[in-house]
Amino acid sequence: MTQTSTAPRSSDPGPQRAARRPGTGTTATRVLGGVTLVAIGWLVAFGLGFSPADRDQEESVRILYVHVPTIWVAYVAFVVTAVCSGIYMFSRRHSLGWDRAAGASAEIGVLFVALTLLVGALWGRLTWGVFWQWDARLTTTALLFVTYIGYLAVRRLGGSHHQRARRSAVIGMLAVLLIPLVHWSVRLWRSLHQEATVLRTDGQVRMDGLMLFSLFVGVIAFTLIYVWLMLHRTRVMAMEDALDDHGLEEALAARRAEGDRPDGER
Amino acid sequence: MSTWRIALLVAGKDLRVERRSRVVTNQVVPFAAVTMVMFAFALDADAVLQRVAPGLVWLATLFSLLVLVQRSYAIETDDGALDALRVAGVDPAALFWGKALALAVQLAVLEVILIGTAVVLYGAEVRAEGLVLLVTTLVTATCSLAVVGTLYGGLAAGFRGRETLLPLLVLPVVAPVLIGATRAVEAALGTVPGAVVSEGWPWVGLLAVFAVAFGVGGTLAFGPLIDE
Structure with missing residues (x-):
């Protein structure tokens, strides 16, 4: 047919693409990653070093500085998933960016719930003597975990991006x-x-000051990890979607080029 | 036609298909019954069986629910009937309620049979003062299970791997129904020593809230789910 269909399309923007650095990092995420590393170091120093051992639970209380921040991040992640899902559904543009943010947030949430359950089981073994108890909060968390695994499975059902x-x-x-x-x-x-x-609810905190401070350090550090992971995962998802769309176009172009060859027309 | 009229027509169609194919009577009910027998093998002692009979009835119901939902959407998607219904301009909300209604009728029949099985096999006793609670629990739990099953079944319908996806999606969602319905039936039958009938009513409240929440959610969400 025309000249454009006979020439491979990818050769056109090729050199420009290759010149750009692949990856999802930008200056902002690198700075954020640096800050996150510092926060983790800070958490290790306070959690394992400066904060005192508990009177009853002794050294095992230090698990608290991971256990509470991970579930905090998981709850934040699931709320973000719901909010992004809502924005996708009810906004007029139905922008896929919101969908990818929801998916990325749910993935990170599932990861952190898994960490919470794992760390909690270890802590339970040390303080209660058992890995698992059928108590309200544990059971709810386990069901939360399975529910969002189901959510992630639904995301992989296939179909178009908007489906x-x-x-x-x-x-x-x-x-x-x-x-x-x-x-x-x-x-x-x-x-x-x-x-x-x-x-x-009564506004009184029953905890040693330094332990409370270490816990806040933990929350800050894990929230930073969440934001960092979120930025990268959303970008990776955008790339995957682009690959899906673009890959199909490439294949179509290649097939058309085959069909346009003189020996193909009999 | 009004939404309710269409819903009744859809429900009638589903039930007619079931009556003629006899899949429920020939396969699902025997499956549920054999599950009850298997529970007895696993748990062994008579005293334990009598104590846990309400929970086992609901577990068998949940497993059968998964089979029924698969079946309910298999007849829709095999011949592209769901697409045809959408092309015909059937309101998604009416479709949702019609399918939920048909599912609820099948579940209700199944539950009555299963409670009968528990009476015969596990030695559970239906007492007169708990009868109102028992019937109310059956109705509300059936509504809850039917709306959840219809909603998530519609989500997985027409996709490869739906047989494995459906249990993963539905079982965590119906966990509150399992807890609530089991406790309420325990109170109604008095299988736990010292159980009084009045303890069961808060659980029925939970089931009702669940049914309303997912009924509203399903009515709103069913359109976007199947409209693709």
Whole structure:
């Protein structure tokens, strides 16, 4: 047919692409990564060094500085997933960027819930003597974990990007509806976990000052890790989507070029 | 036609398909019954079986729910019937409620059979003062399971791997129904020593909230889910 279809399309913007550095890092994420590393070092210093051992739990209390921040990040991640899903569904543009942010956030959330459960089981073994207890908060967290594994499975069902986005947005929003119901039902069922010590309604915090400070360092460090992972994962997802779209175009162009060859026309 | 009229038509169609194919009577009910027998093998002692009978009834119901939902959407997607319904301009909300209604009828029949099985095999007893609670629990739990099953079944319908995806999606979601319905039936039947009937009512409240939440969620979300 025309000249453009006979020439391989990829050769056109090729040299420019190759000149650009591949990867998802920018100056901003590198600075953020540096700050995150410093925060982790700070957490290690306070969590393992400066903070005192507990009167009852002794050294094992140091698990607290990982256990609480990881679940905090997981909750934040799932709220972000729900909010991004909502924005995707209800905005007029239905921008895929929101869908990718929701997916990236859910992946990181699942990772951090897994960490919380793992670390919590170890801590439970040390303080309660068992890895697992059928108490309200543990059970809710386990169900939360499975629910979002299901969400991630739905994201991989296939279909177009917008099909994926719509399906997962519905699941992302339903999951938020589900969590209070699960928590309520399991609370009615049974409860053993210690009551919240920091976020108490009467405003009094029952914790040693230095331990509390170390915990805040932990929350800051893990929140920074979340933001850093989130930026990179969202960009990787954008690249994957672009590869899906672009890869198809390339294949089509190659097939057309084959069909246009003189020996192909008989 | 009004939404309810269409919903009733869809439900009628689903039930007619089931009546003629006899899959529920020939496969799903025997499957549930054999599950109950398997529970007895696993748990062995008579006293334990009587104590946990309500939980086992609901577990068998949940497993059967997965089979029923697969079945309900297999008949839609095999011949592209779901697409045809959408092309015909059927309101997604009506479709959702129609399929949920048909599923609820099948589940209700199954639950009555399973409770009968528990009475015969596990020695559970239905007592007169708990009868109102028992019936209310069955109705609300059935509604909850039907709306959740229809919603998530519609999500997985028409995709490869739906057979394995559906249990992963549905089981965590219906965990509150399993807890609530089991406790309420325990109170109604008095299988736990010292259980009084009034303890069951808060659980029925939980089931009702669940049914309403997912009923509303399903009505709103079903359109975007299947409209692609």
